[in-house]
Amino acid sequence: MDILLETYKDADAEVKLTRDQIKNFVMELFMAGVDTTVAAIRWAMEELINHPNIFKILREEIDSVESLRLHPPSHFLRRLSNKDSKINNFDIQKGTRVFINVYMLMRDPNCYKEPEKFVPELFLGNCTEMKGRDFHYLPFGSGRRGCPGASLATSLLHATIGALVQCFDWKVKDGEKADTEATGIGYSGAFASPLPCYPITRFDPFQE
C-alpha cells in the first residue's frame, strides 16, 4: 500500500496510478485471495472430518493438496483464443472465448484412478506439481495469467489446516458425515449446506 500511494503521489512516476485504480487493485486482491482460500480450507476440513483415518495420517504430516483437486475454489479458467486452432477436432476461431472446466478435468478418470475419492497419498509421489505445467492439476490455473497468490495461498493452507488438525479433534453432530455436495453457485464453489462441526481441543490450555 505504501508503494502504491507513493507512486500515486509521485508526479514523475513512469506509471500513473489513480486512487480508483488502487482501490480496484486492493479489492481484486481481497476477492481473488480471501474467498478462494477460505473455500479451500473449508473443503479440506470437510473431507478430513469425513475420513478420520486420513485425518490421523495428516497429523503425521501428509500434504493437503488433494482437497484442491476435488474442490478447486475456481471451477473454470477463461481464455481468449489469439489464433485459429483445433482442439480435439473442434475448430476454435481466433477471438473465441474459451472456458476450461478444471473441476471436471481434475476428476477425469483418464488422469486419476478413482477420481471421486479423497486420496491425499496420491500427491506423495512425483505424479503432479503445483505450477500448472501438469495440465491434470490446475487449481491455480497456468501460464501468464496463472494465480499470482499460489505460493501465499499454499503456505496459508498448510499453516491453517495444519493448526486445525494438530490442535483439535473435529466432531460432526450425531456422528453425521459432513456434506460433500457443492451448490455450484457462488464464486468459490459453495457448500450445498453449511458444515456444522465442533472443535474439541486436544491440549489442556491451562496445563504447563
Ligand code: HEM
Ligand atoms: C486456495 C487459494 C487460491 C486459489 C485456488 C486460487 C485460484 C486462482 C485461479 C484458478 C486463478 C485464474 C488462473 C488462470 O486463469 O490461469 C487465479 C487468479 C488470480 N489470483 Fe488466485 N487463488 C487463490 C488464492 C489467491 C491469493 C491468496 C491471492 C492474492 C493474495 C490471489 C490472487 C489472484 C489474482 C490477482 C488473480 C488474477 C491474475 C490475472 O488475471 O493475471 N489468489 N487464482
